Amino acid sequence: MARNPERRTALLDAAIEVLADEGARGLTFRAVDARAGVPTGTSSNYFTDRDQLLSQVGERIFVRLTPDAASVDTALRPEPSRELVAELMRWTARRMVAERTCYLGLFELRLEATRRPELRDRLTTVLRADLDENTRLHLAAGMPGDAETVRLLYLALTGLFLDHLTVPGLHAERELDELIDTVVTRIVPTDRPPLTASGG
Structure with a gap:
Protein backbone atom coordinates (compact mmCIF):
# COMPACT_ATOMS: atom_id res chain seq x y z
CA MET A 1 0.00 0.00 0.00
CA THR A 66 18.06 20.82 14.27
CA PRO A 67 18.31 24.45 13.08
CA ASP A 68 18.66 25.04 9.36
CA ALA A 69 22.17 25.65 8.01
CA ALA A 70 21.45 29.29 7.14
CA SER A 71 20.43 30.07 10.72
CA VAL A 72 23.61 28.44 12.04
CA ASP A 73 25.76 30.41 9.59
CA THR A 74 24.10 33.67 10.66
CA ALA A 75 24.53 32.84 14.35
CA LEU A 76 28.25 32.16 13.85
CA ARG A 77 29.04 35.38 11.96
CA PRO A 78 30.13 37.56 14.92
CA GLU A 79 33.70 37.49 16.15
CA PRO A 80 34.38 34.32 18.17
CA SER A 81 34.30 35.01 21.91
CA ARG A 82 33.01 33.68 25.19
CA GLU A 83 30.10 36.13 24.90
CA LEU A 84 29.21 34.65 21.51
CA VAL A 85 29.21 31.17 23.07
CA ALA A 86 26.79 32.47 25.71
CA GLU A 87 24.57 34.03 23.04
CA LEU A 88 24.53 30.75 21.09
CA MET A 89 23.50 28.94 24.27
CA ARG A 90 20.71 31.48 24.85
CA TRP A 91 19.65 30.98 21.22
CA THR A 92 19.51 27.23 21.87
CA ALA A 93 17.41 27.89 24.96
CA ARG A 94 14.93 29.98 22.97
CA ARG A 95 14.60 27.16 20.45
CA MET A 96 14.15 24.72 23.33
CA VAL A 97 11.27 26.76 24.74
CA ALA A 98 9.69 26.99 21.28
CA GLU A 99 9.99 23.20 20.87
CA ARG A 100 9.17 22.29 24.47
CA THR A 101 7.12 19.27 23.41
CA CYS A 102 10.07 17.85 21.46
CA TYR A 103 12.45 18.20 24.39
CA LEU A 104 10.00 16.55 26.78
CA GLY A 105 9.50 13.80 24.21
CA LEU A 106 13.26 13.35 23.99
CA PHE A 107 13.54 13.02 27.77
CA GLU A 108 10.82 10.37 27.68
CA LEU A 109 12.68 8.53 24.91
CA ARG A 110 15.86 8.58 27.00
CA LEU A 111 14.00 6.92 29.86
CA GLU A 112 12.43 4.36 27.54
CA ALA A 113 15.88 3.64 26.09
CA THR A 114 16.98 2.25 29.45
CA ARG A 115 14.55 -0.61 28.80
CA ARG A 116 15.00 -0.97 25.03
CA PRO A 117 18.57 -1.70 23.87
CA GLU A 118 17.82 -1.00 20.20
CA LEU A 119 16.36 2.40 21.03
CA ARG A 120 19.32 3.11 23.31
CA ASP A 121 21.77 2.27 20.53
CA ARG A 122 19.87 4.50 18.08
CA LEU A 123 19.70 7.43 20.50
CA THR A 124 23.38 7.03 21.34
CA THR A 125 24.31 7.17 17.66
CA VAL A 126 22.17 10.25 16.98
CA LEU A 127 23.24 12.12 20.12
CA ARG A 128 26.90 11.34 19.48
CA ALA A 129 26.60 12.65 15.91
CA ASP A 130 24.96 15.82 17.24
CA LEU A 131 27.71 16.34 19.82
CA ASP A 132 30.40 15.70 17.20
CA GLU A 133 28.81 18.25 14.87
CA ASN A 134 28.59 20.86 17.65
CA THR A 135 32.23 20.22 18.47
CA ARG A 136 33.21 20.57 14.82
CA LEU A 137 31.33 23.86 14.48
CA HIS A 138 32.82 25.22 17.72
CA LEU A 139 36.39 24.46 16.68
CA ALA A 140 35.95 25.50 13.05
CA ALA A 141 34.54 28.86 14.15
CA GLY A 142 37.59 29.51 16.35
CA MET A 143 35.56 29.70 19.57
CA PRO A 144 37.48 29.73 22.85
CA GLY A 145 38.02 26.31 24.35
CA ASP A 146 38.44 22.84 22.92
CA ALA A 147 36.43 19.68 22.37
CA GLU A 148 36.26 19.07 26.11
CA THR A 149 34.77 22.55 26.56
CA VAL A 150 31.94 21.60 24.20
CA ARG A 151 31.38 18.33 26.05
CA LEU A 152 31.15 20.13 29.41
CA LEU A 153 28.73 22.69 27.97
CA TYR A 154 26.61 19.84 26.63
CA LEU A 155 26.54 18.11 30.03
CA ALA A 156 25.76 21.30 31.94
CA LEU A 157 23.08 22.55 29.58
CA THR A 158 21.39 19.16 29.31
CA GLY A 159 20.92 19.21 33.07
CA LEU A 160 19.89 22.85 33.05
CA PHE A 161 17.25 22.27 30.37
CA LEU A 162 15.97 19.18 32.17
CA ASP A 163 15.46 21.25 35.33
CA HIS A 164 13.91 24.13 33.41
CA LEU A 165 11.32 21.92 31.72
CA THR A 166 10.50 19.54 34.56
CA VAL A 167 11.03 21.46 37.84
CA PRO A 168 11.12 25.14 36.84
CA GLY A 169 10.62 26.26 40.42
CA LEU A 170 13.93 24.74 41.49
CA HIS A 171 15.86 27.80 40.29
CA ALA A 172 12.92 30.21 40.39
CA GLU A 173 15.00 33.06 41.72
CA ARG A 174 17.28 32.99 38.68
CA GLU A 175 16.40 33.57 35.03
CA LEU A 176 17.39 30.93 32.48
CA ASP A 177 19.64 33.41 30.64
CA GLU A 178 21.45 34.20 33.89
CA LEU A 179 22.05 30.52 34.58
CA ILE A 180 23.34 30.04 31.04
CA ASP A 181 25.73 32.97 31.46
CA THR A 182 27.04 31.46 34.69
CA VAL A 183 27.56 28.05 33.06
CA VAL A 184 29.43 29.57 30.10
CA THR A 185 31.57 31.81 32.31
CA ARG A 186 32.62 28.87 34.49
CA ILE A 187 33.30 26.46 31.62
CA VAL A 188 34.50 28.47 28.62
CA PRO A 189 38.00 29.94 28.96
CA THR A 190 38.72 33.62 28.40
CA ASP A 191 39.18 34.68 24.80
CA ARG A 192 42.95 34.98 25.09
CA PRO A 193 45.33 32.55 26.80
CA PRO A 194 47.13 33.99 29.84
CA LEU A 195 50.63 35.37 29.33
CA THR A 196 53.54 33.17 30.32
CA ALA A 197 55.99 34.23 33.02
CA SER A 198 58.30 35.60 30.34
CA GLY A 199 55.48 37.73 28.92
CA GLY A 200 55.51 35.77 25.66
Missing part, protein backbone atom coordinates in the same frame (compact mmCIF):
# COMPACT_ATOMS: atom_id res chain seq x y z
CA ALA A 2 1.33 3.44 -0.95
CA ARG A 3 1.77 5.66 2.06
CA ASN A 4 1.51 9.43 2.22
CA PRO A 5 4.75 10.99 3.57
CA GLU A 6 2.87 14.04 4.86
CA ARG A 7 0.50 11.78 6.77
CA ARG A 8 3.48 9.89 8.25
CA THR A 9 5.01 13.18 9.43
CA ALA A 10 1.69 14.26 10.93
CA LEU A 11 1.44 10.94 12.78
CA LEU A 12 4.98 11.30 14.11
CA ASP A 13 4.27 14.85 15.31
CA ALA A 14 1.13 13.56 17.03
CA ALA A 15 3.20 10.78 18.60
CA ILE A 16 5.67 13.36 19.97
CA GLU A 17 2.76 15.17 21.63
CA VAL A 18 1.48 11.95 23.15
CA LEU A 19 4.95 11.06 24.36
CA ALA A 20 5.43 14.47 25.98
CA ASP A 21 1.96 14.52 27.57
CA GLU A 22 1.48 10.90 28.61
CA GLY A 23 4.95 9.34 28.63
CA ALA A 24 6.15 6.27 26.79
CA ARG A 25 3.50 4.03 28.37
CA GLY A 26 0.79 6.18 26.83
CA LEU A 27 2.28 5.97 23.35
CA THR A 28 -0.06 3.56 21.59
CA PHE A 29 -1.28 3.46 18.01
CA ARG A 30 -4.78 4.29 19.23
CA ALA A 31 -3.51 7.34 21.16
CA VAL A 32 -1.53 8.57 18.15
CA ASP A 33 -4.53 8.17 15.86
CA ALA A 34 -6.74 10.07 18.29
CA ARG A 35 -4.20 12.90 18.68
CA ALA A 36 -3.72 13.16 14.92
CA GLY A 37 -7.48 13.13 14.32
CA VAL A 38 -7.35 10.18 11.91
CA PRO A 39 -9.35 6.94 11.82
CA THR A 40 -8.37 4.23 14.27
CA GLY A 41 -5.88 1.87 12.66
CA THR A 42 -4.15 4.53 10.56
CA SER A 43 -0.87 4.42 12.50
CA SER A 44 -0.62 0.65 12.19
CA ASN A 45 -0.62 1.11 8.41
CA TYR A 46 2.52 3.28 8.67
CA PHE A 47 4.51 1.58 11.46
CA THR A 48 4.99 -2.15 11.79
CA ASP A 49 5.17 -2.10 15.60
CA ARG A 50 5.69 0.16 18.61
CA ASP A 51 9.48 -0.18 18.45
CA GLN A 52 9.53 1.21 14.91
CA LEU A 53 7.23 4.04 16.00
CA LEU A 54 9.53 4.94 18.89
CA SER A 55 12.60 4.87 16.66
CA GLN A 56 11.00 7.08 14.02
CA VAL A 57 9.67 9.46 16.68
CA GLY A 58 13.26 9.91 17.82
CA GLU A 59 14.39 10.71 14.29
CA ARG A 60 11.54 13.19 13.84
CA ILE A 61 12.43 14.94 17.11
CA PHE A 62 15.97 15.54 15.91
CA VAL A 63 14.72 16.84 12.57
CA ARG A 64 12.55 19.37 14.39
CA LEU A 65 15.28 20.36 16.84
Whole structure:
Protein backbone atom coordinates (compact mmCIF):
# COMPACT_ATOMS: atom_id res chain seq x y z
CA MET A 1 0.00 0.00 0.00
CA ALA A 2 1.33 3.44 -0.95
CA ARG A 3 1.77 5.66 2.06
CA ASN A 4 1.51 9.43 2.22
CA PRO A 5 4.75 10.99 3.57
CA GLU A 6 2.87 14.04 4.86
CA ARG A 7 0.50 11.78 6.77
CA ARG A 8 3.48 9.89 8.25
CA THR A 9 5.01 13.18 9.43
CA ALA A 10 1.69 14.26 10.93
CA LEU A 11 1.44 10.94 12.78
CA LEU A 12 4.98 11.30 14.11
CA ASP A 13 4.27 14.85 15.31
CA ALA A 14 1.13 13.56 17.03
CA ALA A 15 3.20 10.78 18.60
CA ILE A 16 5.67 13.36 19.97
CA GLU A 17 2.76 15.17 21.63
CA VAL A 18 1.48 11.95 23.15
CA LEU A 19 4.95 11.06 24.36
CA ALA A 20 5.43 14.47 25.98
CA ASP A 21 1.96 14.52 27.57
CA GLU A 22 1.48 10.90 28.61
CA GLY A 23 4.95 9.34 28.63
CA ALA A 24 6.15 6.27 26.79
CA ARG A 25 3.50 4.03 28.37
CA GLY A 26 0.79 6.18 26.83
CA LEU A 27 2.28 5.97 23.35
CA THR A 28 -0.06 3.56 21.59
CA PHE A 29 -1.28 3.46 18.01
CA ARG A 30 -4.78 4.29 19.23
CA ALA A 31 -3.51 7.34 21.16
CA VAL A 32 -1.53 8.57 18.15
CA ASP A 33 -4.53 8.17 15.86
CA ALA A 34 -6.74 10.07 18.29
CA ARG A 35 -4.20 12.90 18.68
CA ALA A 36 -3.72 13.16 14.92
CA GLY A 37 -7.48 13.13 14.32
CA VAL A 38 -7.35 10.18 11.91
CA PRO A 39 -9.35 6.94 11.82
CA THR A 40 -8.37 4.23 14.27
CA GLY A 41 -5.88 1.87 12.66
CA THR A 42 -4.15 4.53 10.56
CA SER A 43 -0.87 4.42 12.50
CA SER A 44 -0.62 0.65 12.19
CA ASN A 45 -0.62 1.11 8.41
CA TYR A 46 2.52 3.28 8.67
CA PHE A 47 4.51 1.58 11.46
CA THR A 48 4.99 -2.15 11.79
CA ASP A 49 5.17 -2.10 15.60
CA ARG A 50 5.69 0.16 18.61
CA ASP A 51 9.48 -0.18 18.45
CA GLN A 52 9.53 1.21 14.91
CA LEU A 53 7.23 4.04 16.00
CA LEU A 54 9.53 4.94 18.89
CA SER A 55 12.60 4.87 16.66
CA GLN A 56 11.00 7.08 14.02
CA VAL A 57 9.67 9.46 16.68
CA GLY A 58 13.26 9.91 17.82
CA GLU A 59 14.39 10.71 14.29
CA ARG A 60 11.54 13.19 13.84
CA ILE A 61 12.43 14.94 17.11
CA PHE A 62 15.97 15.54 15.91
CA VAL A 63 14.72 16.84 12.57
CA ARG A 64 12.55 19.37 14.39
CA LEU A 65 15.28 20.36 16.84
CA THR A 66 18.06 20.82 14.27
CA PRO A 67 18.31 24.45 13.08
CA ASP A 68 18.66 25.04 9.36
CA ALA A 69 22.17 25.65 8.01
CA ALA A 70 21.45 29.29 7.14
CA SER A 71 20.43 30.07 10.72
CA VAL A 72 23.61 28.44 12.04
CA ASP A 73 25.76 30.41 9.59
CA THR A 74 24.10 33.67 10.66
CA ALA A 75 24.53 32.84 14.35
CA LEU A 76 28.25 32.16 13.85
CA ARG A 77 29.04 35.38 11.96
CA PRO A 78 30.13 37.56 14.92
CA GLU A 79 33.70 37.49 16.15
CA PRO A 80 34.38 34.32 18.17
CA SER A 81 34.30 35.01 21.91
CA ARG A 82 33.01 33.68 25.19
CA GLU A 83 30.10 36.13 24.90
CA LEU A 84 29.21 34.65 21.51
CA VAL A 85 29.21 31.17 23.07
CA ALA A 86 26.79 32.47 25.71
CA GLU A 87 24.57 34.03 23.04
CA LEU A 88 24.53 30.75 21.09
CA MET A 89 23.50 28.94 24.27
CA ARG A 90 20.71 31.48 24.85
CA TRP A 91 19.65 30.98 21.22
CA THR A 92 19.51 27.23 21.87
CA ALA A 93 17.41 27.89 24.96
CA ARG A 94 14.93 29.98 22.97
CA ARG A 95 14.60 27.16 20.45
CA MET A 96 14.15 24.72 23.33
CA VAL A 97 11.27 26.76 24.74
CA ALA A 98 9.69 26.99 21.28
CA GLU A 99 9.99 23.20 20.87
CA ARG A 100 9.17 22.29 24.47
CA THR A 101 7.12 19.27 23.41
CA CYS A 102 10.07 17.85 21.46
CA TYR A 103 12.45 18.20 24.39
CA LEU A 104 10.00 16.55 26.78
CA GLY A 105 9.50 13.80 24.21
CA LEU A 106 13.26 13.35 23.99
CA PHE A 107 13.54 13.02 27.77
CA GLU A 108 10.82 10.37 27.68
CA LEU A 109 12.68 8.53 24.91
CA ARG A 110 15.86 8.58 27.00
CA LEU A 111 14.00 6.92 29.86
CA GLU A 112 12.43 4.36 27.54
CA ALA A 113 15.88 3.64 26.09
CA THR A 114 16.98 2.25 29.45
CA ARG A 115 14.55 -0.61 28.80
CA ARG A 116 15.00 -0.97 25.03
CA PRO A 117 18.57 -1.70 23.87
CA GLU A 118 17.82 -1.00 20.20
CA LEU A 119 16.36 2.40 21.03
CA ARG A 120 19.32 3.11 23.31
CA ASP A 121 21.77 2.27 20.53
CA ARG A 122 19.87 4.50 18.08
CA LEU A 123 19.70 7.43 20.50
CA THR A 124 23.38 7.03 21.34
CA THR A 125 24.31 7.17 17.66
CA VAL A 126 22.17 10.25 16.98
CA LEU A 127 23.24 12.12 20.12
CA ARG A 128 26.90 11.34 19.48
CA ALA A 129 26.60 12.65 15.91
CA ASP A 130 24.96 15.82 17.24
CA LEU A 131 27.71 16.34 19.82
CA ASP A 132 30.40 15.70 17.20
CA GLU A 133 28.81 18.25 14.87
CA ASN A 134 28.59 20.86 17.65
CA THR A 135 32.23 20.22 18.47
CA ARG A 136 33.21 20.57 14.82
CA LEU A 137 31.33 23.86 14.48
CA HIS A 138 32.82 25.22 17.72
CA LEU A 139 36.39 24.46 16.68
CA ALA A 140 35.95 25.50 13.05
CA ALA A 141 34.54 28.86 14.15
CA GLY A 142 37.59 29.51 16.35
CA MET A 143 35.56 29.70 19.57
CA PRO A 144 37.48 29.73 22.85
CA GLY A 145 38.02 26.31 24.35
CA ASP A 146 38.44 22.84 22.92
CA ALA A 147 36.43 19.68 22.37
CA GLU A 148 36.26 19.07 26.11
CA THR A 149 34.77 22.55 26.56
CA VAL A 150 31.94 21.60 24.20
CA ARG A 151 31.38 18.33 26.05
CA LEU A 152 31.15 20.13 29.41
CA LEU A 153 28.73 22.69 27.97
CA TYR A 154 26.61 19.84 26.63
CA LEU A 155 26.54 18.11 30.03
CA ALA A 156 25.76 21.30 31.94
CA LEU A 157 23.08 22.55 29.58
CA THR A 158 21.39 19.16 29.31
CA GLY A 159 20.92 19.21 33.07
CA LEU A 160 19.89 22.85 33.05
CA PHE A 161 17.25 22.27 30.37
CA LEU A 162 15.97 19.18 32.17
CA ASP A 163 15.46 21.25 35.33
CA HIS A 164 13.91 24.13 33.41
CA LEU A 165 11.32 21.92 31.72
CA THR A 166 10.50 19.54 34.56
CA VAL A 167 11.03 21.46 37.84
CA PRO A 168 11.12 25.14 36.84
CA GLY A 169 10.62 26.26 40.42
CA LEU A 170 13.93 24.74 41.49
CA HIS A 171 15.86 27.80 40.29
CA ALA A 172 12.92 30.21 40.39
CA GLU A 173 15.00 33.06 41.72
CA ARG A 174 17.28 32.99 38.68
CA GLU A 175 16.40 33.57 35.03
CA LEU A 176 17.39 30.93 32.48
CA ASP A 177 19.64 33.41 30.64
CA GLU A 178 21.45 34.20 33.89
CA LEU A 179 22.05 30.52 34.58
CA ILE A 180 23.34 30.04 31.04
CA ASP A 181 25.73 32.97 31.46
CA THR A 182 27.04 31.46 34.69
CA VAL A 183 27.56 28.05 33.06
CA VAL A 184 29.43 29.57 30.10
CA THR A 185 31.57 31.81 32.31
CA ARG A 186 32.62 28.87 34.49
CA ILE A 187 33.30 26.46 31.62
CA VAL A 188 34.50 28.47 28.62
CA PRO A 189 38.00 29.94 28.96
CA THR A 190 38.72 33.62 28.40
CA ASP A 191 39.18 34.68 24.80
CA ARG A 192 42.95 34.98 25.09
CA PRO A 193 45.33 32.55 26.80
CA PRO A 194 47.13 33.99 29.84
CA LEU A 195 50.63 35.37 29.33
CA THR A 196 53.54 33.17 30.32
CA ALA A 197 55.99 34.23 33.02
CA SER A 198 58.30 35.60 30.34
CA GLY A 199 55.48 37.73 28.92
CA GLY A 200 55.51 35.77 25.66
